[in-house]
Amino acid sequence: MNEIAAEGLQTSDIDILFDQIMTDYGHDILQLTYSYVVNTALAEDLTQEIFVKCYHSLPKFEGRSSVKTWLWRIAINHCKDYLKSWHHRKVLLTYEKVPEAVSSYDTVERAVIRSEEDKNLIKAVLELPVKYREPIYLHYFEELSIKEIAMLTGIKNNTVKTRIRRATAMLKDSLGGS
Template sequence: MNEATAEELQTSDIDILFDQIMTDYGQDIMQLTYSYVVNTALAEDLTQEIFVKCYHSLSRFEGRSSIKTWLWRIAINHCKDYLKSWHHRKVLLAYEKAPEPVSSRDTVEQAVIRSEEDKKLIEEVLKLPVKYREPIYLHYFEELSVKEIAMLTGIKNNTIKTRMRRAMAMLKDSLGGS
């Protein structure tokens, strides 16, 4: 999707633009949301809520950032608000595993081994506290730079780097690394 400017948003058909945003970023937002709540059904619900917020706010988009950055900021804030909510703190969530793709180039044995290793890594990342999980997910799974993560989360670069180091140490310990 070509990034729309604030002027284009004011003159374009909001519904068409919104459909394009959902098409372009729906899966990414779903995965981001899942990284916070670790529950597919809940991630789907929160993703719908995020897109409702996006739709209602689209006409007020000022163009100070890209639509993707703006949408991700809405999603991150919505997920954090949910995690702070009474509902989340009082209701136990069932743990679900994310499905893993398998490359056609791998032998079956290699694919099974890699899949098990990947599942174990994902499980351990998802067990991290949110403040450590968030930068790890955004950096390694979404391939965002530390600077981009800092801009999205409103957290200083050095804090992001520190949290990533601590998260990597926790992962190393939990995965039995030396």
């Protein structure tokens, strides 16, 4: 997506820009939100709320960062606010299966093994405390740099590195790796 400043745009231009943002980042924001709440229906609701916030904030977007970075910041803050909320602390969330995709060139055996390994890894990542799950997800699943994660989460680069290292160690322990 081209980097732009939304200040001074007409309502129709903002609507077009917003549609493009939803098209470009909708699925990614849903996945990010799911990584926080581990519940598909709740992730969908939070994603909708995030895009409502985005739409209302779009006229104030100045273009000092990329649209993606700006949107991710909104999403991360919204998810953290939800996790701190009374509703989250009083409602028990359950794990759900994450849909699997099998490419046509894989053999059945490889697909089954990979699917099982992926399920185990996803389950292990989702069982991490949020402060470790967040940098692992952003680094390995969204392929963000340490610097980008630090900027998005508001924590120092070294703290991000430490959390990724500790989360990796926790994952190795829970998955039985050495």
